Amino acid sequence: MHNILAGKKILLGISGGIAAYKSADLVRRLKERGAEVRVILTPAAAEFITPLTLQALSGNPVGQSLLDPAAEAAMGHIELAKWADFILVAPASADVIARITHGMANDLLTTCILASSAPLAIAPAMNQQMYKNIATQANLATLISRKIHIFGPNAGEQACGDVGPGRMLEPLQLVDAVIGVLAAPAQQPLQGVKVTITAGPTREAIDPVRYISNHSSGKMGYALATAAAALGADVTLISGPVQLATPTGVTRIDVTTAEQMYVSSMQQASNSDIFIGCAAVADFRVAALASQKIKKTADNDGLTLQLVKNPDIIASVAAMSAQRPFTVGFAAETEKVAEYARQKLQKKNLNLICANDVSDPALGFNSEQNAITVYSTTAEFALGQRSKTDLAQALISLIYEQYQHEKKH
Template sequence: MQILQDKKILLGISGGIAAYKTPELVRRLKDHGADVRVVMTDGAKAFITPLTLQAVSGNHVSDNLLDSQAELAMGHIELAKWADLIIIAPATADIIARITAGMANDLLSTLCLATDAPIAIAPAMNQQMWHAKATQANIKTLQAWGYHIWGPGSGEQACGDVGLGRMLEVTELVTLSSDFFADKYLQNQHWVITAGPTREAIDPVRYISNHSSGKMGYAIAHAALRAGAKVTLISGPVDIAAPTGCELIQVISAEQMHKQALTYAPQATTFVACAAVADYRVADIASEKIKKDSDVMQISLIKNHDIVADVAQLAQKPFIVGFAAETQNVEQYARGKLMRKNLDLIAANDVAKAGQGFNSNDNALTVFSAIDKIEIPLANKHIVAKQLVSLINQHYLLKHTRK
């Protein structure tokens, strides 16, 4: 059964240009099994018609608080009680401000006061409006009240500006809706995850790094979030967006990642060391660009701190999962790291195989504990991550049951 099957979703549309995306949003939610009803503000009707939303939803579109026929049955209260989830998309700066102020001067703002259903806000506005102090204060207030803030995304806007403020894409909103109703078996857990490569500077313009894209670590963060965990993602430099809802800590070097890992790991229930951390750093980083004066250049390297091993030495250590990206003798090296570094689990993959590992969308893992060996077959990294997160939790619960 689909996660959204028979879920009742009330979509509130306010007056932003992103309203043109809402028919597609309704269709995709329905494709996933949801029953969708739509409420529109007067501003929304300037961008998209109620008839269009009625056609794609298969339900009457509500747009008037003072509709005499609807209010014979107290229509706004009926809608407020009907919803399992209210999504306001696009949520303009105006509707956000009116909801925060407790106003009820149209049907959508009234519903927000009259419902006990969870409400998700998908902001959509000019980047300057998003960064305005009033908007940021309103968002913080709504978060404190338990509203879910989905976005905004970043990119080119209708006005020509570039920056935060775009409504999330339809696929992202549908994923977040599914995540909202997913089994929250990691609720009350805090996962700290490292991801991506590190860059070790040689001079102001050159560095040593590796081929890690961060896709596996980010997929694990998304899967843990979907399962209800609080997630802190410590990420090296990557070209992918962090999952909505996680706490993102951006770093560049192995030393910076080490510092942040030891800061956040003591607060965690689970620590997943997925980052491809450079084993060595340059002993003396040049302050100016090194000139190409000879055919041979020598650089002295010194060993970086072993992040996952140091986390494992903490007095109050979390459940620790390491990663081993190998090109040969995968099981031998993985088991050696598991024991040597005092880990609970280690996930190993053969990055020498084509179509998996670094920079690929797919991966295959072999997960080792002190007594087990579990294969996760080749699949998209998000599928692999979902299986891995479930497996980690099983071993986490087993360990804590034994205590």
Template sequence: MASLPLSSLSSLAGKRLLLGVSAGIAAYKSALIVRLLKQAGCEVRVVMTEGAQAFITPLTLQALSGEPVRTSLLDPEAEAGMGHIELARWADAVVIAPATADLIAKLVHGMADDLLTTLCLASEAPKLIAPAMNQAMWRHPATQRNVAQLANDGWQLIGPAAGDQACGDVGPGRMSEPEDIFSALAQHFASPIEAPKSITGNAPHIVITAGPTREALDPVRYLSNHSSGKMGYALAAEAAALGARVSLISGPVNLATPHGVERIDVETAMQMHQAALRLAPQAALFIGCAAVADYRADSAAEHKIKKTDDSDTLTLTLVKNPDIIAEVAALPANQRPVVVGFAAETQDLAGYAQDKLQRKGLDMIVANDVSQQGLGFGSDENAALLFWRVTSGTEQLAAPPQPKTQLAALIIRQALTLLPTQSSGALS
């Protein structure tokens, strides 16, 4: 199980959370949601619809939560004392994950034909919902009307994410990952009073680039890399949880936008360059975590490039893309943020990282060895060497293999110590 973001523990400790589970294949992920919440010190009670029990047993969630799982509105023992009203009043928040299209439609129309929908009507607690369904069902106008109405009624939507689905389709509708749902709950409870405990003074504006870029060769092919964007998104989530104002410039990834983060979607290195140079002068901190393509095609073919029988080779002319991180670091002093870069290497990690730190004029660099199996690109864990400038030269810190959420907390906190105190908030 992934470790929790360090800033999430205090906001959730002692909270009473009611987890609703409806009939979707993603119901198996509800077990991890319960574990994450329990690890954060929450009291968790689970309510399941009848259909949800076909995907995961009540006994599993009872063992993880340490509390009986409620499944029926007409339970004589529980309802002897109007148990559903007591449970509705007990919760500090209600979260439903997964939430099917059917359940969402019932909630919109105020139906109360089972325990979960009845609790939602009876509870005055904040309510969060993580939709999960086939991509066509999610895109259907009826579903889109329903989720818009839920938002108008005060529900907070978490996701959905996009990607491969159990039915074989690809697209939006996947339930957000348990860590993202946990993060949304933690940030929901991080009140304006609590946030300054992490960042004091004016909240800094942090701009982060994440994910890969894609450089078109023709209408169907492109140059890219294996970056999943997970590290950049973890950084954005951690910075937002600490109280910063975060702009996330994202290449194409299958990840949900972290709660409270402004996301700017781009595809090519030139688009990311344009967005970065527009936002960087407004920022206190710029973190270049994206895996930007070094080269792009001199000109993309208008039509699909065809394979020919008269040649076994294909020659492409590539041109160099702008060096985004170096250009941000070279901004005039009155526009330049503190600049943090990343170095993904396969050998001589420390040597290449320190060279890049000096050559590009960065304030800090995070270097990771992408040749290590299970770390870096696409994985949930990473290890890194951090180097940053001090008056007498550079200092460094080695971070052993750990979940990217945990490493993100370390990186953000170290980067914030480099900010001038007069221009932004600081850690308390």
């Protein structure tokens, strides 16, 4: 997949707020993807994070003052405004949102925004009551009417102790959002393609407090959803219980059990072009769920559970007689990876299967790295070890190529 951020010039504006601490990681994440980053700090932001930190991370001087004689000798604010391919304000306080809305130019950041023709996005970050205030909502509505992109906010517990909307999106969510805006139609080949992805584990209850599950963080499935959405796909993510934020532009359906995931998958599959089964679905569930907690007693040295098979989701999707999607499975194996993957590909009638060796603790479950080999009935594609984000991008591109090939034949 083309790296959309490679060589892009991102001007990051940081306004005053506790979320400014996340902006350091945001700079790093943008740089990781090949972007060139320059930073403007408002005076209030400099109370939360230092220019030296951001200069070290960005590799460029940090702009702070509109009236810096050295910079303005060369019309620094105009130079910055012309330099940027994209301007992102993160965090965007209620104050800076109001000043942008009313076209003010009383500091370096707002002046650069007025003087630039680059796309502009803001990531609101403030107390939940400030965010809900009619003035803030009116300002945001005005910015939206001017085609300015609003990223977020998230909801949850805030630094002040309040709970509600107003938390800045996480750095990786912001990176995904920037990619979504910058991706030109030619870089979004999956426009109009409907993709359903399952991710995470399932939990099969034993009693009200215990369950059977699989090791899975959901990171690979979520990375695939992010990559597909960045390429323009209409993505539905069916997720087991994980601690991950929903990728930007993705519709998420939360489930707990394998049977719930099966029902949602079959509902979505008939309206999907591509179905990717990345979830670590429990193969078995308890035959009889205990209505009360099973007590451990002195004369009870063991516990026998009768298990029954769960529905095979990926095989059921692949067996659809009408409106069958291009079906991609995953095989997490600890031995004979290629042999077992090929068997699964044939037995379940899949178009592709993505196999990885989870016996290596540095790869697969809960790690940031993975390595996958993809098998079709006629070919093999090795995608070497890399971050799950990079691997997902390569894998989505490969799946789309094979999907297109299948359609032609």
